[in-house]
Amino acid sequence: MILADSAANAWIERAPTRTPEIFVTVDVVILALRDDDLQVLLVKRKLPPFEGKWAIPGGALRVDESLEEGALRTLREKTGVTNVHLEQLYTFGALDRDPRGRTITIAYYALVPAPLAVQAGQGTTDAQWQSVYALPEMAFDHEEIVKYALKRLRYKLEYTAVGFRLLPETFTLSQLQRAYETILGVKLDKRNFRRRILQARVLEETGEYRLGEGRPARLYRYRADAVAEIKARRLFP
Amino acid sequence: MILADSAANAWIERAPTRTPEIFVTVDVVILALRDDDLQVLLVKRKLPPFEGKWAIPGGALRVDESLEEGALRTLREKTGVTNVHLEQLYTFGALDRDPRGRTITIAYYALVPAPLAVQAGQGTTDAQWQSVYALPEMAFDHEEIVKYALKRLRYKLEYTAVGFRLLPETFTLSQLQRAYETILGVKLDKRNFRRRILQARVLEETGEYRLGEGRPARLYRYRADAVAEIKARRLFP
C-alpha cells in the first residue's frame, strides 16, 4: 500500500495533465491437452458483472510487477506451474468491454503439460478445463480472446516446435502427432509427420520405451538446445 | 504489501473503487520508404524526461477512445493520413520504462505511402524521418519498439502482401521489388520476384505506363479484393 501510494503520488507530482483513469488487467488463456481435446482453463465468476459466467483467469496488473510477471502470477495461482510456454497474445481495449469502467487487458496464452490439477481462486466459485471447441457463454470479451489464442497457436504450430509444450517431458511420436492433429483439427500422415519432425532435429530419443497396448513406443524429449523456430519451412500446410 | 495485494484483487471483483495507478499510452512506429531507405517518423522531446531525445509519436490513451482510435489519432496528428496499414505490435510494460511512474504502452506500427510531410506536435520541437538502420539515441524503450516493428514487418512481408502499403497507389514492379529489398535487406532475383508476385494475384495492371529514363514501365495497383494473406507459401525465403 505504501509502495502503491508513493508511485501514484509520483505521477501526480510530475505527470503534467491528468491522473490515470484507465484500469489495466492481465488475463491468461491457459491451454492443455486432455483426452485428445484441446482445453482451456476457465473460472466461474462469483460476483457481478457477469456473475456465474465463465471467464479466463486474470486480474488487475499490480503496480510493482511487469506484464509477464502478472501473467505468471495468474498462472501460478491457478495451476501452480511456472515452467511453461507463456507468450503475450494481444491487448484488448474496446470501450465497452467492462461495464464497470474503462479497462484494457493484456492477454497472454500459456501452454501447460497435460495432467494438471486446478484450483478455484478467490472471486470464483469453480475452475474447470473446458474444450476450446465448445466454449460456454463467457464474461467480457473472453470468448474472443480464447478464439484468438487458438488461431495464434495453430499458426505458430505451423512454423515452430511449440507443440511439445503441451506434452509431458517425454512422449511418443504418436502422442505428438495426436497433439498436432487435435490442435490443427486435421489428420496427418504418420510417415510424413515422423520424417519431418525428426528432420527438424528438435527431438532426441531418451532410449526408453513406453509400454502399452501394442508394440512399445520410443520415448522422445524436446532438445533443450534446439532452436524453437523451424526456420526452413513451415511444418504443416 | 498485503494491503496493496487485497486492494488490487478487490477491484476486479467489484466496481472499481480506487484510482488506477498505472498510466496507459499508445505509441506508433510510423514507417515509410524514402530514397530507397526504410525510415521511421521520430519526434524530438521538448520536456523531461529524455528532453531532447528522439521518440516515436504517441501519448496518453484517452478514456473515450479505443486503442486503435488512439493510434489513429496519433497518426493523424503527425501525418494527416488515416487510410494506411495500422496494426497492433506489442504491449511494453517494464517497471522502469518511464521514470515518472508506472506506464505501459500499447505499440502500433503503421505503413504509410512514401511522400508525406510531417508536423511537429505539441511537446515536441522537431519531427523527422530517420533511417531505421541508423537510429539516434532514443527516449524510453523506443529503440526496442522500433526494432521490434522492423522484425515484425520483415516477418510479415514473407507471407503477406503488406509491402504495397509503403508505395503510392500505383507503382511499378521494380519499385515494389526495391521496397522488398530495402526492407528485407537482401537482393532479390528480378524474374523470380515478378513471377511470384504476379502469381500471388494481388496486383492488377492499371494499363498506364510510367515514363522515365529507360523503357516505360507498367503501372500496377493493389487489388482491393485480394486476400492479404498469401496462404499457399511464404513469398520469400
Place this chain on the structure above:
DNA sequence: TCAAAAGTGTTTGTGGTACACCCATGG
C-alpha cells in the same frame, strides 16, 4: 494367434532457385 499400436520407403508432383539476354524509350 490375435489385437493393437509402432515403425518404415518409394514414387510423383510442385514450387524454389539460379541464370543472361533482348526491348523500348529519351537524349
Place this chain on the structure above:
DNA sequence: CCATGGGTGTACCACAAACACTTTTGA
C-alpha cells in the same frame, strides 16, 4: 546510337504429398 531501366523463360533440385505393409508386444 547509346545509355537506362523494363521485361522475359528454362533447367535443375529439393521438399511435400500420397500411399500399405511389417514388427513388436500383451492378452
